[in-house]
Amino acid sequence: MAASGQVSGLRAALRGLTTRGRSFLAAGLTAAVCAFVFGQGALLQVGALLAALPLAAAGLLVRTRYRVASGRRLSPHRATAGQEARVHLRLDNVSRVPTGLLLLEDKVPYVLGPRPRFVLDRVEPRGFREVSYRVRSDLRGRYPLGPLQLRLSDPFGMCELTRAFSAADVLTVVPQVQDLPAVRLPGESAGQGDSNSHTLALAGDDDVIPREYRHGDDLRRVHWKSTARYGELMVRREEQPLRARATVLLDTRESAHRGSGPASSFEWAVSAAASIGVDLVQRGYRTRLLTDTGHAVPGQGAQGSTAAESVGALLDALAVVEHSDRGTLARAEEVLRLDGEGLLVAVVGTLDEDQADRLARLRRRTGGAVVLLLDTGTWSGLRHVLPDTPDEQAAARAARLRESGWTVLPVRAGDSLPALWRSADRTLNSLPYRDEVGA
Template identity: 25%
Template sequence: MSSRLIFLLAGVLATWILSIATGRQLWYNMAYLLSAILALSFIWAQLSIRSLTVRRQARNRRTQVGQFAEEHMELTNRSRVPKLWIEVEDYSTLPWHDVSRVVSMLRSGRSFSWQIRTLCMQRGRYRLGPITVRSGDPLGIFEVKQHMPSSSYLLVFPSTVELPFFEPSISEMSGGETHQRRTYQVTTNAAGVRDYLPGDSLNRIHWATTARLNRLMTKEFELDPTSNIWIYLDLFAGVEVKMAWQQPSPEVGIFALDGQFRRNNLELPPNTTEYGVTAAASLARYFLLRNRAVGMSSQGRTREFLQADRGERQINKILEALAVVEARGTLPFSQLVATDGMRLNRNDTVVAISADPATEWGEALQDLQRRGVNSIAVIVDGRSFGRAVSYTPLLTALETANIATYILHRDEPISDALSDPYSEQRVGRAVSALRQEW
């Protein structure tokens, strides 16, 4: 209850008491006036919130870190009574997404619309809405509100960076042996022809053989012999290292319109999980753009497992999974590598991403290496995030097994970190030291 309403109610009560006690016409007139103001203000406030419609339209339901989330809002007055003021309050969870507005003097049958463009700075699943609409009488005595519970969700994919200098050697990325397994998918490897079966696509019919044999014949395909790429991401809760971080406000002005500027100046949260997720997304995109089949496996709050596949659809599926993963898993990374690695074929390639300094997952990669599964290790350096740990035993084990290893440091561009393996960095530092001695 507002102070104005309390004051008005007190005035109405006092004037009626005085008018009855004294019988003077002046107090009766004052009582009638204040009572009329109270009644009219109440009726006006009730009418001010009725026949209002709010239309909310998102440009898309999926976007990516470094891109904009855009919405179009439209407020329409469908009553015959003008609305002196309307406050729209939004409860979206997307940071810096300022939808709330105060609209003044919305005439009958008129609409007021506005655009919202928010630069997405952190991956995740965010709620857009609900909305509360407030209004009242001209004197501010009564305030009424209407809650509109409808809401939708926006999925923000993790950012991906270009990897121009990430070039795993041929021995690390060798092609596999021919699988010689038939598939219903159309691949580049035609295996032969067979009789047409109901449900076969017309574009698989081999017309030359059909004309020669005088019956419909369908082409058969085999799986591509190129090895699959598997990305294993460590989401074990005991491994994550966080630092205090507050999401900065989005860039405004002319620089906010430059997509290249945004991508080059993105600030990742100081969190080992965020660095690992960004590396996983970037590596998946790197291999998929080179027509490699990529799969993914992780165990966080939920189990995420995507079969190896190619194409833009697979990129979207991987980014969609990585958008919501959290380091809340109870399965150590070494067990994930060991159990999921059992289903891999010879000459497949595993890219293992972890901030765990334990040597167990390095030993699991060694076991895969002995079976003919190529391995690449990406270590997120927890020391650069403030944890006092040593990665020397793990690095020694990986180097002994001849497993290519890359190290991600806080505030270091991921494209730079993935440009040179750890062993080459050591050689480079040794050469530089020798040159300085000479």
């Protein structure tokens, strides 16, 4: 088995001969043939020397037993589209002998840039080397980095062997998030916003609302009557603040959007959903992301989740969201009918008359509703020549949504989301109180 492994290693080394090594080997064989033809013994010695040099280099690499370890660190792990991220590589020589010439190459997708290559001259025993490179993508998504490839080379550059590590990492490129102005959202005055109200655990022994004991609970909160009744340790509920709920509805239907690439209406909608979702989480809303497919990403309020974790889950979901082939928002409507309390912010593309009517009816189940209605024709250039030409059908559907209590924000290509969000505040302040709370 050992002999077979050495033979296979020698074959791999011969296949790894560089252009210089192959040239030396060819020159040596040619000199040897000429020596036999012309009877020149000195030429044979030269040929043997030329051929032996690359073979000796290949044999040396086969017998080399370097023990190296690698590590990779991303800064940051979650980058914004258009933002640079730095990848830090570390190579440790864990053997007792120094390494020779090493060539490092990390595999990266083409959208992140060319493959980075680094040359390390020598790494002393128990030593290490650190290198770094930058990556950047204008397209959101999840991109694998690695595995790291290590090329061993002899001092004369005759032969190279490639070894690959198994570890790899993933860089998540999330949509751009814009800072939104602090506005008064619908439903806040009705107790749906950042309220200081609390739900109190009842103090009476007969009216107490217990729950199961969890690791870390104070034993002084144990309710012994409930423990005896249920046969397991029960504790009194603590005073808990009421938290507002919000849903960000993103229309991903391919038929509802226009344009392509980062400048498409779909990418604008994804970035808007990310900005609004992050803003709501930071304002204390228990926020979830919902798409027309019915897929929902829970936000803050999920057991054990923090605001940072909620933002991370929201951005990770939006980093990989794609077009759907659905023609309606029916799946999302089903989810909202079952659990549609709190504030609803919808970012939608083109709507037909039936879809606008069904979306209008969802207003009755929410504490407040804001819709960003994209005029997708401006992204496709259909109204580029006459940018002020109104779309009568879109205007009629916007009016239908306003009549049902929605706060409608028409969006055209090039519009600023912070400015639109600020206009929502002015629109809400101009509405009567009964419309604001959905009375």
